[in-house]
Amino acid sequence: MGYPLEKASAMGSERSVESQSTADASKISYHRHMPWLVVSALIGCWWVVSALHIFTPLALPSPVHVVRDGYVIATTGYNGYSLLDNIGASVLRIAVGFFAAIIVGVPVGLLMASSKLVFNAIDPLLQFFRPIPPLAYIPVMIIWFGAGQMSKFILIFICTIPIIIINAMSGAKNVQETRIRVAQVFGADRHQLLRYVILPSALPEIFTGMRVGIGVAWTCLVAAEMIAAQTGLGAMILTAGNELRTGVVFVGIILIGIIGYLMELTIRTVERRLIPWKGKA
């Protein structure tokens, strides 16, 4: 069976729903409601704890308070910028930096897997830059690229590209040897091998890299916005924190969580369309 286990992992969930027989239909509908039950229970706890006044409202505003703050900044904006401006600014930075990382990282990863020369050239750089925390780059980014958009794009690019490269490389290295041999028998050249066998074989791992990468992208984006930005959800949280508007801080945190979740769902949907065979072959 193993159904509850699979459901618990984000990667297994799409597979398990399809493969369930009708006999388990009632179980499925029960499991479907789990996310809402968990979220409701958490909000319920939060509400009770805040209503007991163990902590001051400054430390822990009530859910009602946060919803009210959310409504206010959604309608009138905060600190001179509307909520949509802030969300838009953050999403744009993620989109540009992260897409650039995918467009550059996937080919680099595939090349590293198929050429010893490319691997030896790039691997030391990759391993050198990988453990450096994004916050360490921020001063240099601001000095080199200014406090504008460019420094944020580049920061996200630098922080996510190692993840994309490593996953693409590992996916390409894990291609079953017989698949390569099948193509070689038909006289495939290096380019054809890459395009018709290695890239599609590596797609599942590339998608895993994208899912991990999108989380990392948010982490370093918010860090960057907290230091040098007027707009964006990170900047909003920082300003609100300085003004002791804890409710607005909570709104910012919840929004980042929701947008991150939506991005994950988007990647998952694309993945299901593109690689329906994942885990089956």
Place this chain on the structure above:
Amino acid sequence: MIEIRQVQKTYPPVNGASEPVVALESVDVTIQPGEFVTVVGPSGCGKTTLLNMVAGFEHPTQGSILLDGQEVRQPGPERAVVFQQPSLLPWLTIEDNVAFGITIGHGKSQLDRGRLEGLMQTMGLSEFSRHYPYQLSGGMQQRCAIARAVITDPAILLMDEPFGALDAQTRSDMQRFLLALWTDLHHTVLFITHDVEEAILLADRVLVMTPRPGHIAKELKINLARPRYWDMVMAPEFTEYKRKILAVLRPESSARPASG
């Protein structure tokens, strides 16, 4: 014509052993065009290594493998290979998998649709052309792999235990499919198996291999009439061939202990 001349294959020592591993020793075989040759032997006797060298995936340590007089250096489209696992590409439909060799070799525009459909028909895959490999049974996947191998009209078909992973019923169906296909196309076949009955039923000639070091211990011409049918396994000549092969593969069991 495939000429395997005094081929030896050794692998470097493993796990700190000092002696290199001898996989094959002085293998000498000539396979005529259109001949169906099976190689039977236990696992570890080097039969897959032999096939991989004919395919061009591996190279002999000593000796040479000639294909119509030319030394084999790399894989090529005139030598199609069917592996034990179907090894289909899971992102392609069954039809695109069968057509893969044309896509790689000549571009998809060169695909002869009539030929593709005919082949799908022969292999019983017509209804599944738009399916994906994971939606098909193991036997159907392997038929797809065979269709993929023959679509480019190879002179030689190299088969590495292609039915080894299938159940007995499916295996028997697959043998029928293969013989029907071979009767039509009559390419040279080098077929590896560990199943003695399969080896005899399919072959014009059986090569019996034994391990440590891998070498051809016996060669046996099979003079059963064609077309072959599954019930031939019960014919006296068949049993005689089987006895001869088993005597090589299991010498200890042919000398029966005195009953007590």
